[in-house]
Amino acid sequence: MRTRFLFSLGLCLAAGLAHAAPATTPRAVIADPAPDPAHPAANREVLVMSHGDGMNALFMLAAGAGPKPTMLLLHGLPGNEQNLDLAQAARRAGWNVLTLHYRGSWGSPGRFSLANAGQDVDAAMAYLGQPEVQRTYLIDPARIVIAGHSMGGFFAARYAARHDDVLGAILLDPWNVGASAKNLVAHPEQRQDAIAAMGEDFGNALAGTDAAALTGEAERHARDWDLVDDAPALAAKPLLLVGAERGNARQVAPLADAVRARGGKLLRAQTLASDHAFSDRRIALSSLVVGWLDGLRGRAAAAR
Template identity: 70%
Template sequence: MQIRFDAALLAAVLAAPAFAAAPPTPPIPRAVVADPPRYAAHPARNRQVLILSHGEGMNALFMLAAGAGPKPTMLLLHGLPGNEQNLDLAQAARRAGWNVLTLHYRGSWGSPGRFTLAGAGEDVDAAMAFLRQPGTVAQYGIDTRRVVIAGHSMGAFFAARYAAAHDDVAGVVLIDPWNVGASGKQVAAHPETRQDAIAAMGDDFGNSLAGTDAARLMTEVERHANDWELADAVPALARKPVLIVAAEYGNAAQVAPLTAALKAQRGARVRAVTLPSDHAFADRRIGLAGVAVDWLDRLRAASPK
């Protein structure tokens, strides 16, 4: 899901030096395009899990990397509603040696409960707590020193907010993040755009979300316009390694100021890449996975053993 409000602003941002000067994308890592040999003693495998959040068991899939011993692990969060779940990225990260946990928030895609944006944020907290439980660490081989949180669109919004508020993540991957607070402020400043914003938000929900619709979610966005502004998270977020991948024809107008603010922080470790694609990166899937896996490889190499 993407929110577009101001075509002129988008055009201005795309013409800005921050995007013109974006660093070149790295070579595609082998894990993105080639399968490794089978590790017979400890093969890659999938495990379906239920993650408890406020009394409901969220549907989740743990994609476990091959090999013995604890593995770096990534929590990968989908957007709204999650038609693009980035499972190709998850598979590439696993081939590169990372465990990847994916989930469906309460009230989405068959997970019980009613979907709300605030509830999805609580579900992210629950998923990270799950990864830290001693039984989970032992059963699934998690290296708790190298846990990364990643997300796409709405998932990136919650990944950024979680990372800003917690010290238990080694890095953050933000894929064309949605700044929910900025969208709420935009509608407040231009109420005539509200119906168009609702239509843009809800054009692909189908039967994926329970107990809500685009109008109710927009009301939630407006109610949290001030306390869900990602700019407020920048100082804390910039203390961690961050990868931001923007979509030139997606949420670039929101991503550019966030990227600039992060890079302006003293000591920030931010890599920002813009790919010429839409919000779902529909025609840059290998490019997206290549950027993300290259960053994960570098993060793992730089982290303490």
């Protein structure tokens, strides 16, 4: 989602997020691992079914024998930034990564809507939970993480707050749809500018919708799609929350504060001095993500 749209919503001031870059760069961010000829890394194109439609998806499989920790990586609206560099870094660090295009986006059949995208996330997680899929792609069901950028971060947060089948969640400059919608309901004079700014990024990426329809859908869910309301549940999960200074940091800070207020001791929250796509901080972002995943994997192993 374009940053100018997010700024046009008049969100509250950013506060409470650390601004330091990661102290070290994990090796997987900048170096390939030793090849494993017996169990090489691989890409597998898959169709993930959601309400009768097969979503285009790519499974990036890590090298090595045995079940792997696995991450579902969700793109934003419409998904011009796919964050595949993060997926590759996570794979080099030993994680399988599943990426997909929601119904009605980027050639996946069906009609796109915010509600449908939420259903698609549920479908993708159900796919990862299938025993046959876990055997085929060497997935460790006890070590599954959900991650998302912008709108994908919104859905990752909502899923993690409502389900116990994820070990943790990564929220990259998440869009708080409910907070944005509440602002538009309170300031209807901003609506047309917000719609115009949102639609600038769409191109031919989405089917069956437009910016006005999506804005109306968000407004109808203003009361029940505010991520701050999910803070009590999120406080119980390991959580990496990364804001972008020129993106959604003003919206991310209240979520971080709410999680902390609910005792979120497993929260790591940080702001990078970049735009919403983290365009000039990709190595720093990869370092944060891979470093957090490494720590999470160690925590999961210690708990066994």
